[in-house]
Amino acid sequence: MATVLALFRRELAGYFATPVAYVFIVIFLFLNGIFTFYLGDFYERGQADLQPFFVWHPWLYLFLVPALGMRLWAEERRTGTLELLMTLPVSVTQAVLGKFLAAWAFTAIALALTFPIWITVNFLGSPDNGVIIAGYFASLLLSAGYLAISACISALTKNQVIAFVVAVVVCFLFTLSGLPLVINFFSGWAPQVLIETIASFSFLANFTDMTRGVIDVRHIVYFVSLTAVWLFANVIAVDQTKGT
Amino acid sequence: MSTLIEIDNLSKRFGALIAVDGVSFKVARGEVLGFLGPNGAGKTTTMRMVTGFLKPDAGRISVSGHDVLEDDIAAKAAIGYLPEGAPLYGDMTAAAFLHFITETRGVARARARERFDWAVERLGLQSVLQQSIDTLSKGYKRRVGLAQALIHDPEVLILDEPTDGLDPNQKHEVRSLINEMASEKAIVISTHLLEEVDAVCSRAIIISQGRIVADGTPMELAARSRFHNAVKVTVRGVAEADLAKALGGIAGVSEVATDAIGTDVVRCTLFSSNGTGLLAEVSRHVQSSNWTVDEFGVETGRLEDVFRSITIGEPEKKGQKEAAS
Structure with a gap:
């Protein structure tokens, strides 16, 4: 645990040692503002809730989280520090966890900095703060899913650009897997069970339910297990590719 | 003398290329083994397997009594390793980096402070501690890499080209540091500077195309030269x-x-x-x-x-x- 914590601290400090952290946070807050107020019709809706805020999160994360995750392993492989890290008395699992948790904590910081919108909505009306908390919780789980995918893909290449592009594509498929775009591809030849399974993998469906205040165990299990599976794949990817 | 590194019939191939082919040797406490060979002979690959970074295709490795394949964490804890090219986290300051190493290695706080001071003093890092590693000269980077390998006072030291990129004075410093520590550790250094073998090694192994082709004291090896007794x-x-x-x-x-x-x-x-x-x-x-x-x-x-x-x-x-x- 102390080892994971040491790795976590190093990684998190790494974000703030370069302009990456500030650029990311500023863009995240800026886009959140634009999406919520202009595209989300925050005022015109006349409802005191944060639906127009949360509804854009899957699309924001789709691009921003892979940008955050792309360097996690690709950078270590490119500069050779992976050899340093993997010859410290640290297991691959500890390293994967330390890095993932640091990046996740960073998205949590960015997400926490959106608090003015929560103050705003409370100032303008009397929203159901339980639903808002559920929304933040869902958004955090959603970012964990995107991050686990991005981290795993980052371990497969030395090139951050490739890591980013591939991660965006995979995240995109997971985001949309409930929509006709993906389902139509399978319907007609795949068995119904498979189609339903694919549909249930959708980030959007699971996320949207939660932001409405419906915290179902199934949704939590979905995001937690999805993250765990991708992190497990991340461990295998690091283990298999570290010497190449 | 107790054996701290024991390698038995180690092999590794990358696709069709046989990088290391049945290498066996032992290093005892008090020995400084020079690992020689042309580029691509398998020196780095062997060191990477000993330090647990690469998994061998065949063979056994034991470091400080720990099997590297079965208990790599315990073996890694006993090793101080300077990888080839001394890779470091460039965005960290030298001080933060060394603290990170003692933390991940689980060195107790008081001991870590003591060892930190020792490493900084011994490798002359005082003036660059608060500088980010990216901004350091090659010589300083190498010294930070050495500090990182020595900071937990390991009984096994594996240094891949430790003096590469250093000026003659710095080379001398590093060699006297190695000589100073030699009696209580088992040290393996790879190098292609033959003067270094004379200066620090008690034994030398020459490896070529993945096989050991010579093993002996520098004197014994030199005696095989046609210049011997010329x-x-x-x-x-x-x-x-x-x-x-x-x-x-x-x-x-x-x-x-x-x-x-x-x-x-x-x-x-x-x-x-x-x-x-x-x-x-x-x-x-x-x-x-x-x-x-x-x-x-x-x-x-x-x-x-x-x-x-x-x-x-x-x-x-x-x-x-x-x-x-």
């Missing part, structure tokens, strides 16, 4: 051809290499036909000839010569010019 004479005022003829006639001399090194000055190297001493015979001959001798001595053998002859299968006899230089 006699060097520099004579003034005698023609090169006459010298070669006169010296070549001495019993036991197999070959004479001559090299004019100035006006009227010729340096001759006399090779022994069977590796035995020639000094007495040559000395008698030189005295009786009444030459003006500038220099007279015996060669102990050249490691470089041995290295070349066994790693590229160089013919024993080389061009005369080169031999006498």
